[in-house]
Each structure stands twice: as structure tokens, then as C-alpha cells.
Amino acid sequence: MPKNLFIKELSKTDIEYRMAVPMKSLDAFRIPEGEHSKDFGVTDIHGKRWRFRCSTRKSDPYPKPVLSSGWIEFAKTRSLKVGDEVTFSVVDMKGAEDLELGIQARKRIKLFGQEFWSNPL
Incomplete structure (x- = not known):
């Protein structure tokens, strides 16, 4: 059973440039000591694999x-x-090197003044 790593409501920056990752989730990406980025794979709910890069600031006490x-x-x-909204989850721990991550998204829908969420995308 997947365990949620984080759930995030998307901002304009998240959509247009890059998505900020909560600091408390950084360890899950296992960026090697002395490096500032790591490519990793995620699988969406349809079984499609995606490749993302998690990066941190090179010279800042707050890696962001x-x-x-x-x-x-x-x-x-x-x-x-x-x-x-997007949800990242840990699907499987593949040893000390990498986690197997999953991703799903939901769209916020406003209809007749009420707010609804789509099924996961």
C-alpha cells in the first residue's frame, strides 16, 4: 500500500516554472552527498513512467x-x-539507492458555486 510522501496544492510558479517540494520530503529523493540534483522516476496511476529532476540550491543554507x-x-x-493538487507517494523501497515513487493529480472544479475534485489523473 503506497504511503503519501506529500500532497501539494499547485501555485502559479509550480505550473509555469518548477514545483517547490516541501523540505520535510527532501530526504526521500536521496540526493547524493555533495551533489545538488538527482533524476528519478515516478509512475502515474495509469502506469506511465515519468522522469523528473529534484534540485536544491548550491550555495544557500536553505536548500529549497x-x-x-x-x-x-x-x-x-x-x-x-x-x-x-498533486500527491507523491512511496510505492516501494528499492533498497538504499532509490525509492519507487508514484504520482497522481486531481483537478479542482467549481460548479454552481460549489467546489469539487476530479478523479485522480
Whole structure:
């Protein structure tokens, strides 16, 4: 059973440039000591594999992790907008090197003044 790593409501920056990752989740990406980025794979709920890059600032006491490469393509493919939500989950621990991560997205829908969520994308 997958365990949620984090759930995030998307901002304009998350959609257009890069997605900020909560600091408390940084360890899950297992960026090697002395390096500032790592490519990793995620699987969406349809079984499609995506490649993202998690990067941190090189010279700052606050690393502020972000997802860059691959993330924007995912967001555009899913037509994600500000206020939509993504969930990253740990599907499997593949040893000390990498975690197997899953991703799903939900769209926020407003209809007749009420707010609803789509099924996972």
C-alpha cells in the first residue's frame, strides 16, 4: 500500500516554472552527498513512467528543493492549473539507492458555486 510522501496544492510558479517540494520530503529523493540534483522516476496511476529532476540550491543554507526537468511536461499533459493538487507517494523501497515513487493529480472544479475534485489523473 503506497504511503503519501506529500500532497501539494499547485501555485502559479509550480505550473509555469518548477514545483517547490516541501523540505520535510527532501530526504526521500536521496540526493547524493555533495551533489545538488538527482533524476528519478515516478509512475502515474495509469502506469506511465515519468522522469523528473529534484534540485536544491548550491550555495544557500536553505536548500529549497524543486522539481524541474520533466515536471512541467507532466503538468501540461494533465492540463493542471493553479489550485489543482498533486500527491507523491512511496510505492516501494528499492533498497538504499532509490525509492519507487508514484504520482497522481486531481483537478479542482467549481460548479454552481460549489467546489469539487476530479478523479485522480
